[in-house]
Amino acid sequence: DTLLFQVDPTSLQLHQTMASMLRPIARSSSRTAAFLNRASTSSTKSPLSRLMSTQSGDDVKPPSALATLYLEDGSKFVGRSFGSHEAAVDGEVVFTTGMVGYPEALTDPSYQGQIITLTTPMVGNYGVPDRKKVDKFGLPAMFESYKIHASGLIVQDYAHHYSHWKAASSLGDWLKEEGIPGLCDIDTRMLTKKIREKGALVGRIEIDENAPAPDFTQIGNPNINRHMVSEVSTKEIKVYGEGNPIKIMGVDCGMKYNMIRLLVDRGCELTIVPWDHPFAADMHKFDGLFLSNGPGDPISCDKTIEQLRQAISVPDDQVKPIFGICLGNQLLGIAAGGEAKKLPFGNRGQNQPVINHATGECYITSQNHGYHIDTTTLGSDYNELFTNLNDGSNEGFIHKSRPYFTAQFHPEYRNGPTDTEFMFDTFLAACKDPKAPIQFPARKPAPPVPSVKKVLMLGSGGTSIGQAGEFDYSGSQCIKALKEEGIEVILINPNIATVQTSSEKSDTTPAADKVYFLPIRPHVVMDIIRKEKPDGIIVSMGGQTALNVGVELWNSGELQKAGVEVLGTQIPAIEATEDREIFSQKLAEIGESIALSYSATNIDEALVAANKIGYPILVRAAFALGGLGSGFAADDEELKDL
Numbered sequence: 001d002t003l004l005f006q007v008d009p010t011s012l013q014l015h016q017t018m019a020s021m022l023r024p025i026a027r028s029s030s031r032t033a034a035f036l037n038r039a040s041t042s043s044t045k046s047p048l049s050r051l052m053s054t055q056s057g058d059d060v061k062p063p064s065a066l067a068t069l070y071l072e073d074g075s076k077f078v079g080r081s082f083g084s085h086e087a088a089v090d091g092e093v094v095f096t097t098g099m100v101g102y103p104e105a106l107t108d109p110s111y112q113g114q115i116i117t118l119t120t121p122m123v124g125n126y127g128v129p130d131r132k133k134v135d136k137f138g139l140p141a142m143f144e145s146y147k148i149h150a151s152g153l154i155v156q157d158y159a160h161h162y163s164h165w166k167a168a169s170s171l172g173d174w175l176k177e178e179g180i181p182g183l184c185d186i187d188t189r190m191l192t193k194k195i196r197e198k199g200a201l202v203g204r205i206e207i208d209e210n211a212p213a214p215d216f217t218q219i220g221n222p223n224i225n226r227h228m229v230s231e232v233s234t235k236e237i238k239v240y241g242e243g244n245p246i247k248i249m250g251v252d253c254g255m256k257y258n259m260i261r262l263l264v265d266r267g268c269e270l271t272i273v274p275w276d277h278p279f280a281a282d283m284h285k286f287d288g289l290f291l292s293n294g295p296g297d298p299i300s301c302d303k304t305i306e307q308l309r310q311a312i313s314v315p316d317d318q319v320k321p322i323f324g325i326c327l328g329n330q331l332l333g334i335a336a337g338g339e340a341k342k343l344p345f346g347n348r349g350q351n352q353p354v355i356n357h358a359t360g361e362c363y364i365t366s367q368n369h370g371y372h373i374d375t376t377t378l379g380s381d382y383n384e385l386f387t388n389l390n391d392g393s394n395e396g397f398i399h400k401s402r403p404y405f406t407a408q409f410h411p412e413y414r415n416g417p418t419d420t421e422f423m424f425d426t427f428l429a430a431c432k433d434p435k436a437p438i439q440f441p442a443r444k445p446a447p448p449v450p451s452v453k454k455v456l457m458l459g460s461g462g463t464s465i466g467q468a469g470e471f472d473y474s475g476s477q478c479i480k481a482l483k484e485e486g487i488e489v490i491l492i493n494p495n496i497a498t499v500q501t502s503s504e505k506s507d508t509t510p511a512a513d514k515v516y517f518l519p520i521r522p523h524v525v526m527d528i529i530r531k532e533k534p535d536g537i538i539v540s541m542g543g544q545t546a547l548n549v550g551v552e553l554w555n556s557g558e559l560q561k562a563g564v565e566v567l568g569t570q571i572p573a574i575e576a577t578e579d580r581e582i583f584s585q586k587l588a589e590i591g592e593s594i595a596l597s598y599s600a601t602n603i604d605e606a607l608v609a610a611n612k613i614g615y616p617i618l619v620r621a622a623f624a625l626g627g628l629g630s631g632f633a634a635d636d637e638e639l640k641d642l
Contacts, residue, residue, distance in 0.1 A: 054127070054163070054164060054165050054166065054167045054168075055161075055162065055163040055164075055167070056127070056160070056161045056162050056163070056170060060160050060161060060170070061160070062080075062158075062160045063080040063081055063082040063158065063160065063172065063184060064080060065080065065081045065085050065207075066078060066079070066080060066081065066209055067079060067080070067081040067085070067181065067183050067205060067206065067207045068205070068206045068209075069093075069115075069154060069183055069186065069191075069203055069204070069205055069206075070203060070204045070206060070213055070214050071093060071194070071201045071202075071203045072201050072202045072203065072216040072219075073194075073198060073201060075194065076213070077154075077183075077186050077187065077191060079154075079183040079184055079185040079186040080158075080183070080184050080185045081181060081182065081183060081207060082124075082158045082160070082171075082172040082175070082182045082183075082184050083152075083153060083172055083175030083176055083180050083181045083182025083183075084175055084176050084178070084179045084180055084181050084182075085176075085181065085207050086179065086207070087179075087207065088181075088204055088205060088206045088207060088208065088211070088214075089115070089151045089152050089180075089181055089204065089205050090151065090202065090203070090204045090214075090219050090222075091113050091114050091115040091150075091151035091152060091202070091203065091204075091222060092113060092114045092115065092200050092201070092202055092203075092221060092222055092223065092370075093114070093115045093117060093154070093191075093195065093200060093201050093202070093203040094114050094115070094116060094117065094195065094200050094345070094346055094348060094370070095116075095117040095118075095119055095188070095191070095192045095195055095345070095348065096116060096117070096118060096119065096348035096349050096368070097119050097120075097348065097349030097350070097351060098118070098120070098348075098349045098350040098351075098366070099120045099350070100120075100126075100350075100415055101350065101413075101414075101415040102118065102123060102124075102153075102171065103128055103129060103142060103143055104143065104144050104413070104414050104415055105118075105150070105368075106148045106149070106150050106153065106180075107140075107143040107144040107145045107146075107147065107148055107149060108144045108145070108149060108256060108293075108368060109144070109145055109149050109232035109254030109255070109256065109293070109294060109295060110149075110254055110256075110293050110294060110295050110326060110327070110368050110369070111149050111150040111295065111368070112149045112150075112222075112228045112231060112232050112254065112295035112296070113151060113222030113223070113226060113228050113295060113296065114150055114151060114222070114295075115150065115151050115152040115153070115154060115203055115205065116150045116152070116153050116154065117154040117155075117186075117188055117191055117192060117195070118153070118154070118155050118156075118188065119188055119189075119192050119349075121156045121157050121188070122156070122157045122159055123155040123156075123157070123158060123159065123171065123184075124155070124158050124159040124160065124162055124170060124171035124172065125159035125161075125162055125163065126162060126163065126164035126166075126167060127162030127163070127164050127167030127168070127169060127170055127171065128162075128167065128168060128169050128170065128171055128173075128174040129141075129142035129143075129166045129167065129168055130142070130166070130168040131143070131168070131174075131177075135261065137240055137241075137260060137261065137264065139257045139260065139261070140257065142166070143257065144256040144257050144258060144414065145232075145256065145257060147178060148174075148175070148178045148180050149232065149254075149295075150180065151180070151205075152180060152181045152182065152183070152205045153175065153180065153181070153182040153183070154182075154183050154186050154188060154191065155182070155183070155184050155186065155188065156184065156185070156186060156187070156188040156189075157184065157185075158171070158172070158182070158184035158185075160172065181205045181207065183205055195345050196344075196345055199344040199345050200344075200345050200346060200370060202216060202219060202220075202221050204219065222296070223296050223297045223342075223370070224297070226296070227296070227300050228254075228294075228295040228296040228300075229253045229254060229275050229294045229295060229296055229300065229301055229304075229327070230275065230276070231295075232253075232254040232294065232295060233252045233253055233254065233274050233275040233276075233294070234252045234255075234272055234273075234274055235274060236274070237271065237272065237273050237274075237277070238271075238272045239269065239270070239271050239272070240260050240263075240264050240269075240270045240272070241263075241264035241267075241268055241269045241270055242269055243269060244264065244267050244268055244269040245267055245269075246266075246267050246268045246269065246287050246288075246428055246431055246432070247268075247269050247271070247285070247286045247287045247288075248263060248268045248269065248270050248271070248286060248287060248288050248289070248290050248431065249270075249271050249273060249279055249282065249283070249285075249286045249288075249289050249290070250263070250270050250271065250272045250273070250289075250290040250291075250292060251273055251275060251277065251279060251289070251290070251291050251292060251304060251328070252272045252273065252274060252275060252292055253275045253291070253292050253293065253294030253301065253304065253327050253328065253331070254292060254293055254294030254295055254327065255272065255292035255293065255294075256292070256293060256410075256412065256414075258412045258413070258414045259290075259292060259293075259325070259412045260272075262412050262421065262424050263290065263424060263428075266424060266425065266428055267428070268428070270290075271286070275294070275301060275303070275304050276303040276304065277307075278307060279307050279311070280307045280308075280310035280311045283311055283314070283318075283320050284318065284320075286320065287320065287321075287431040287432070288320055288321040288322065288323065288427065288428075288430065288431035289311060289320060289321070289322045289323075290322075290323055290324075290328070290427070291304075291308075291322065291323070291324035291325065291327075291328025291329075291331055291332060291406075292325060292326075292327070292328055293325050293326035293327050293328065293368075293410065294326070294327035294328075295327070296327075297340075297342075297371065298327055298330035298331050298334060298340045298371055299334065299340060301327075301331055304331050305331055305334050305335050306335075308322075308331060308332055308335035309335045311335075312332075312335060312336065312399075312402075312404060316402075319402050319403065319434055320403075320431075320434065321403035321404070321427060321430035321431050321434055322403070322404045322405075323405060323406065323423070323424075323427040323430075324406040324407075325406070325407050325408075325409075325410065325411070325412070325423075326368065326369055326407075326408060326409075326410060327369075328406065329373065329396055329397075329406035329407060329408045330369075330371055330372070330373055330408075332404065332406055333373035333375075333378065333397065333406070334373075336378055336379055336381075336382055336397075336399075336404075337377065337378060337379040338373045338374060338375065338377045338378040338379075338382075338397075339373070339374045339377040340371045340372070340373055340374075341371065341372060341373075341374050342370060342371050343369075343370055343371065343372055343391070343393060345370075346368075346369055346370035346371075347367040347368075347369060347388060347390070347391070347393070348367060348368045348369070349366070349367060350364075350366045350413070350415075350416065350417060351364060352364070352365050352366070352367045352388060352390060352409065353365075353388070353389040353390060354386045354387065354388055354389065354395045354409055354420075355386065355387050355389055356385065356386055356440060357383070357384060357385055357386070357387065358385060358398070358438075358440055359440055359442055361442070361443060362389065363417075363419045363420050364417050364419055365395075365409035365410065365411070365417065365419070365420060366409060366410045366413035366416070366417060367408070367409045367410060368410065369408060372393045372394050372395075372408060373394050373397065373408075374394070375394045375397055378397060381399055381400050381401070381402075382397050382398065382399055382400065383397065383398055383400060384396075384397055385397050385398040385405060385406070385407075386407060386408065386409070388408075393408075394408065395407065395408040395409055396408050396409075398438060403430040403434050403438055405426075405427075405438055407420065407423055411423040411424065412424070422440065422441050425441075426438060426439065426440055426441075450535075450536060450565060450567055451535075452487060452534075452535035452536040452565065452567070453487060453488060453535055454487065454488040454489075454490065454532065454533070454534040454535055454536075455482055455487055455488070455489055455490070455534055455535065455536045455537065455538060455567065456490045456491075456492070456525075456528065456529060456532065456534040456536070456537045456538070456564070457475065457478060457479065457482075457489060457490070457491050457492070457512070457537070457538045457541060457542075458492055458520050458525065458537070458538065458539050458541065458542035458545075458546035458549065458550065459471075459472075459475050459491050459492060459493030459495075459498070459500050459501070459520075459541065459542050459546075460472040460475055460493065460495065460498060460500065460541070460542055460543055471541055471542055471543045472498045472499050472500055473499065474541050475491075475493075475500050475541040475542065476499045476500050478538060478541050479491070479500065479510060479511070479512050480510055483510045488513045489512040489513050489514075490512065490513065490514050490516070490528065490532050490534060491512035491514070491515045491516065492515075492516045492518055492520055492524070492525065492528060493515060493516075493517065493520075493542075494517060494518060494519045494520065496517060500512070500515075501515055501517070514532070516528055520542060520545050520546055520549055521549065522549050522552050522553055522556075522558075525537075525549055525553060526553065526558055526562070529559075529562050529564055530562070534564060535563075535564070535565060536564060536565045536566070536567040537550070537559065537564050537565070537566055537567065538566075538567050538568050539551075539566065539568075539569070539571075539574070540568045540569040540574070541568075547574055547578065550566065550571060550574065551571055551574055551575060551578075554566065554571040555571075578622060579622060580597070580599060580620060580622050581599045584597055596613050597613075598612065598613065599622075603639075603640060606619070606639060607636055607639065607640075610633070610636070610639055611636075615633065615634050615635055616632060616633065616634045617632070617633055617639070618630075618631075618632055619631055619632070619633060619639065619642055629642075
């Protein structure tokens, strides 16, 4: 079957990304790639040309000017400048492991005074959104503040061609607008390793090739020499959501805009005050106090800390809930008698595991901090609430009897993960009833672990070098997980050139107990099942071939007859995602809007459907290996050709 659906001119992300990625290939003789390229560079008369405004042109040149990153340990990295190339900048060089979200990271006030190293290898491929677009609060809709706060940006591979339906410009052009240097062609893996071994280092991006190496004795650490919170904090009192029932005072130490959005959307009238505002005397006017994130050493915010000491020392009948995030966590911790300590290289990224000691649950969180509270120094009235499972550092604490609690991580991070957004609901519930105990929502219990002793796994079967690498990796991790549970693993994999089938094994990549180098076909799988008698089978780690075989054996009833349980992704879920018509129905069941689409089994049906929808259309072949048979068509002739 083939599915056809209309390409929304405002939602062409997939086409633009594919076109951008295939541009170098398109100059070869590949017909499909040439078609994609033709769609992206055709004349204004083409049906697709009007859709290309959110993609860079083919005339964009890669950066060529040289610039140098110097570090205080004497090392230097020479790269190419893709941002502002006007003046040198200094800052604390840090790294973040987030794979996406550079518009949000660069505009995060917590990065004030820092040069950010992005560990994800390719950066800039989706450009930068429109800076002029505002949300219902009058705030820049796609950013965390009104400007870039980072001092500079370091990446490995800068994608000077960008493509995204929300894009308004390239990353490089945005950096130039704001006077921020960007450096690419840097070995960010080596740089990250250096930071991990030595800690965050002061550095300078020098654009003058003839400039001498900087004298770092004359370049101060911004955490020590600057009061960065005062640089980013509001200078006047502001109110958002005026008239809303829950009255919250927010201390702005570098407050991200999404904190404002989440609080006001939940019914708050949020009054934002400067970092040094005497807020303790005004607490009686509000239902709760919110402490924001911010940059630098928390000990520099002495005025905020003193106000917090007063706020948490009131009699029981005057207590108001207090919720602090990131720097807010550190400030409340110091006010409560704790000590803030600098982490060697900090925790920055979107993949930090944190355990909640109140529920025993683990969350994947977004983080951006260089300091944490040593909970052993907190008073006896406080308990540790969250702990980072990577380095054991504190991620939040809670008062034993009063509604004071914190998160060192970022539950509000705009581009995810959003697993801990409930923290705002917990805070507002406390504001409505300050005497009620603080409670966190508990997730549904995990499904019971299947009782199996032997599992058959259908492995990746790539037919060429470089194909199906993601399934080889995921399959290897699956084998490792099964072996850790003491389960015998039988593997079918026709490709001898994979990690799964390698004879060189270790504790990190354990081998399957038995490997069959046979094609993944229904009769082959059943022959092995009859011989090995496994309790379960995993079909979701071998790509399209394994999925098709699993579906066929399940629908024929052969797996059920053999008493083999399908583990992991279940067959109905596979069918719902592989069959485009069923997938559309499932989305409709939950109220998700989808593009107009039809299924077709031959060219005549496809032509009728395409003319009902209206060109341009995207054609997607169902149950196709590697997406073969899919593509874009602008008229009947291109559809027939496709």
